[in-house]
Amino acid sequence: MHVLIRSRNGLLCLFTFCQLSLLCVSVSPAAETRPNIVMILADDVSWNDLGCYGHPSIRTPNLDRLAKEGLRFDNAYLTISSCSPSRCSVITSRYPHNTGAPELHTPLPEGQVLFPQLLRDAGYYTVISGKQHMGPYALTSFDHVSKGKGPGREEDWVPILKKRPKDQPFFCWFSSTDAHRAWQKSKQTQPHQPEDVVVPPYLIDSPETRKDLAQYYDEISRLDYFTGQILDELDAQGIADNTLVLFFADNGRPFPRCKTRLYDSGIKTPMMVRWPKVISPGTVTNSLVSTIDLGPTFLQVAGVKADPRMQGVSFENLFTDPKAKVRDYAFAEHNWHVFKAHERMVRTGDWLYIRNALPGQRNLCVESIDFPSGEALWERYEAGKLNKHQKDVFLKPRPREELYKVSKDPHQFENLADKPEYASELARLRTVLDQWAEQTGDTIPDNPTPDRNQRPGEPKPGEFEHREMPGDARDAQKVNQPGPVLAD
Structure with missing residues (x-):
């Protein structure tokens, strides 16, 4: 079969069907030129409860690897230290009182901007798996919705990566229930021992507190295990180089003077991002960022215009210049x-x-x-x-x-x-x-x-x-x- 096509200079050119197929592939926007994005969201984890932030005994080798191979943020702040309003703030890139869902268990109202929907409209395959806690409207921005599997709801994350469409870039919102109470035993990791925990000075150093903290550590290690599974799967698929993987938590540890509070123990979040194509390994930034900045950042790296309703700003420039200034103020x-x-x-x-x-x-x-x-x-x-x-x-x-x-x-x-x-x-x-x-x-x-x-x-x-x-x-x-x- 032959097809006659007029070229840019006005000349008529004859192509075979096979040549035309190759031509279409070469001029179509290549999905692989836009980065895949994997966002891993922990539940109730304070910023300094990972090895890469200096904790001496929590076992987090895969999260430490994420920091070692990418960029670690030392001044990342949440907009609220409370589960559902924090998540609603992230997905809209708006402050909690601007989302219409500023209190615990209040669903996000219809009509709010959703950054995964903007990615979806631009051709991204969008997935959410695990804890959602934002109400039904937020889920309309995802092609695939899963409640997750296993104690921490992480066990279907790798199968989702395996089964994704291979002709689209993808955005994954992977949200664990680790380390939210009540504690659940893990078959993937060895238990931490009470004598190895670090008791914050605002808690009582007692056997009960030490056991409580050790079980909290266990849940973080389970999430760490599944983070490693994701990194290994991206390597196996040969797409790790152009996949941005970002980790953070929705609020601080579920202990007194932490969760819900506006001290660093509650409102400061661990955050690491790896994107080998762009970010130099082992980079650290002290620049101030907020979790309402996540949506604008993801959109910018995907080549998608941010919505004017978004109150956050992109920190994409930190990927190549960790000393750049993003903001002078973070509010919560x-x-x-x-x-x-x-x-x-x-x-x-x-x-x-x-x-x-x-x-x-x-x-x-x-x-x-x-x-x-x-x-x-x-x-x-x-x-x-x-x-x-x-x-x-x-x-x-x-x-x-x-x-x-x-x-x-x-x-x-x-x-x-x-x-x-x-x-x-x-x-x-x-x-x-x-x-x-x-x-x-x-x-x-x-x-x-x-x-x-x-x-x-x-x-x-x-x-x-x-x-x-x-x-x-x-x-x-x-x-x-x-x-x-x-x-x-």
């Missing part, structure tokens, strides 16, 4: 998560500033009351045997403002907000946080969602319902301003 929220809450944070340079709209109550989450580590704290508290670093969850009233110099105070123990010598820094960060709240439509609800669970020593709450949420009063779902990103 603490909204209802079983207990009523309204805190806001800004992280900039060496400073972390927190403002609490509800200082008259204890800052609690389930993990600070139940489970062995929380129970050990309460037992010591009732016996009057806590040291000053272990009293945080019992403070009532709490400081309305907190200011910390992070390099000198990595656990955020010394509040500098009342010290006169830091008054100018405090005033500056007050202004920055005010600007962010105003520009993004953040509000303090007049009729906030009440406690769902009982606080120790207080009456049981009444019938529960979600009420006015942050941003509702200013229709923040329709606000697209990102607030300050770079200093003037």
